[in-house]
Amino acid sequence: MHDDVMDLRARNKQSTREAIGHAALRLAIEHGPHGLALVRVHDIATAAGVSARTYNNYFSSRAEAICAFQADQAARAGQALRARPADEPLDQAVIAAMIELYTDPEPDKAGLSMIMSTPELAGEALKAFTMAEGPLAEAIAARTGTDPARDLFPAVTAAAIAGAIRVAGRHWLEPGSTGSFAAVLRGALSCVVPAAPPAPPQDR
Amino acid sequence: MHDDVMDLRARNKQSTREAIGHAALRLAIEHGPHGLALVRVHDIATAAGVSARTYNNYFSSRAEAICAFQADQAARAGQALRARPADEPLDQAVIAAMIELYTDPEPDKAGLSMIMSTPELAGEALKAFTMAEGPLAEAIAARTGTDPARDLFPAVTAAAIAGAIRVAGRHWLEPGSTGSFAAVLRGALSCVVPAAPPAPPQDR
DNA sequence: ACACAAGTTGCGTGACGCGCACCTAGTGCG
DNA sequence: CGCACTAGGTGCGCGTCACGCAACTTGTGT
Numbered sequence: 001m002h003d004d005v006m007d008l009r010a011r012n013k014q015s016t017r018e019a020i021g022h023a024a025l026r027l028a029i030e031h032g033p034h035g036l037a038l039v040r041v042h043d044i045a046t047a048a049g050v051s052a053r054t055y056n057n058y059f060s061s062r063a064e065a066i067c068a069f070q071a072d073q074a075a076r077a078g079q080a081l082r083a084r085p086a087d088e089p090l091d092q093a094v095i096a097a098m099i100e101l102y103t104d105p106e107p108d109k110a111g112l113s114m115i116m117s118t119p120e121l122a123g124e125a126l127k128a129f130t131m132a133e134g135p136l137a138e139a140i141a142a143r144t145g146t147d148p149a150r151d152l153f154p155a156v157t158a159a160a161i162a163g164a165i166r167v168a169g170r171h172w173l174e175p176g177s178t179g180s181f182a183a184v185l186r187g188a189l190s191c192v193v194p195a196a197p198p199a200p201p202q203d204r
Numbered sequence: 205m206h207d208d209v210m211d212l213r214a215r216n217k218q219s220t221r222e223a224i225g226h227a228a229l230r231l232a233i234e235h236g237p238h239g240l241a242l243v244r245v246h247d248i249a250t251a252a253g254v255s256a257r258t259y260n261n262y263f264s265s266r267a268e269a270i271c272a273f274q275a276d277q278a279a280r281a282g283q284a285l286r287a288r289p290a291d292e293p294l295d296q297a298v299i300a301a302m303i304e305l306y307t308d309p310e311p312d313k314a315g316l317s318m319i320m321s322t323p324e325l326a327g328e329a330l331k332a333f334t335m336a337e338g339p340l341a342e343a344i345a346a347r348t349g350t351d352p353a354r355d356l357f358p359a360v361t362a363a364a365i366a367g368a369i370r371v372a373g374r375h376w377l378e379p380g381s382t383g384s385f386a387a388v389l390r391g392a393l394s395c396v397v398p399a400a401p402p403a404p405p406q407d408r
Numbered sequence: 409a410c411a412c413a414a415g416t417t418g419c420g421t422g423a424c425g426c427g428c429a430c431c432t433a434g435t436g437c438g
Numbered sequence: 439c440g441c442a443c444t445a446g447g448t449g450c451g452c453g454t455c456a457c458g459c460a461a462c463t464t465g466t467g468t
Contacts, residue, residue: 009414009465016415037425041455051417056456126334127327133367152375152388156395159367160360163337167359176353184356191360192396213434213445220446241456245424255448260425 017058021068023047025111028066033118063124071128076101078135090144091193094161098189099182107181113173129166133158144197153197164188220254221262225272227251229315232270237322267328275332280305282339293399294348298365302393303386311385317377333370337362348401357401368392
């Protein structure tokens with residue numbers, strides 16, 4: 001994988017990326033779902049302490065900048081699952097890994113609500129989740145000993161997991177939501193993740 | 205629901221929408237994944253026989269226009285499931301409904317490949333699939349007698365179905381793909397859709 | 409210490425999204 | 439049968455954005 005330790009350049013780069021992303025999300029929340037168009041690129045860049053041109057070097061759209069945190073978090077899904085002990089059943093490993101990943105900082109309700117209630121941003125968040133599916137599928141394949149090229153199970157399960165997390169987030173935001181995000185997430189994931197791959201019988 | 209029969213206006217509207225969408229996809233295929241930026245809005249509008257302004261009345265981005273067919277198709281997912289006999293087990297009903305919906309015209313490999321291999325378009329197709337989740341979840345809830353507001357099962361399953369269809373499409377496009385799209389789709393869906401909701405025991 | 413690589417910035421350009429006002433065609437009523 | 443009404447299509451114009459280009463600044467390797 002990529003080196004976990006970054007040199008100065010890489011850390012500065014990540015730092016600016018987070019600064020821009022954070023500023024973008026903050027401004028978006030301030031203006032609300034209906035005032036998204038009023039958040040100018042120039043404002044985001046200025047708030048982050050960089051030029052508008054630099055903003056463009058990092059992100060190609062406002063939505064991408066606002067959802068940068070979601071994207072970075074989703075990118076860690078694969079390694080989160082790999083970090084679980086190999087003898088753990090698939091469903092327990094997935095649930096534990098995702099809960100750990102998505103509750104390290106308890107999700108920001110304001111930010112999440114802003115994103116989910118704005119079509120433009122919701123679409124971008126969707127892309128972010130989907131980005132995680134590839135690595136997740138590989139991790140699942142490695143854990144279950146299935147071949148991603150032949151067997152649909154890893155990729156389908158990864159997609160189902162991403163979908164479950166998405167649904168859990170949406171449900172958690174609703175006013176009548178009961179319990180912590182971890183609880184909702186567990187409930188959602190347990191709907192779709194089997195303890196083991198389905199089809200050893202129908203061997204070729 | 206919406207009326208299945210449209211008056212003249214609605215049909216003309218749908219007709220122009222399809223004309224624009226078809227022209228957009230055709231031009232996109234001609235230019236290939238790397239030449240997407242060269243497909244001007246003006247070209248699409250002209251090819252469809254409308255003005256650029258009208259194009260904007262229907263779609264707010266090239267990607268949305270190119271994926272119009274995907275969006276329209278996904279929008280029918282809910283009613284496709286409802287059309288299955290009520291006594292059919294959930295998994296069989298879902299598989300039959302989705303196969304019927306997605307193989308009425310056998311998917312266009314060129315178009316699908318173009319969309320899936322272009323990040324911009326793939327993201328839009330993702331949004332299209334997600335649009336179907338709401339109606340799908342309602343149909344599942346109606347069929348299984350669960351309450352969408354309390355139980356996560358319908359929404360999570362709907363998301364899993366959408367993900368499975370997506371994965372099936374991607375897998376079907378790969379060179380080493382074996383069998384018809386219907387077969388791949390069946391395999392993908394059977395990974396995640398249970399015959400019945402999981403938790404009748406823990407009744408309240 | 410020096411040369412190279414990477415990141416940031418200002419400028420200029422072409423395209424796009426959208427509001428506004430006008431025109432044309434489908435619809436419903438007396 | 440004709441008339442007002444509504445909805446969709448069009449031309450125009452403005453503000454914003456994405457990106458190529460050519461500098462300048464800062465971290466890296468030898």
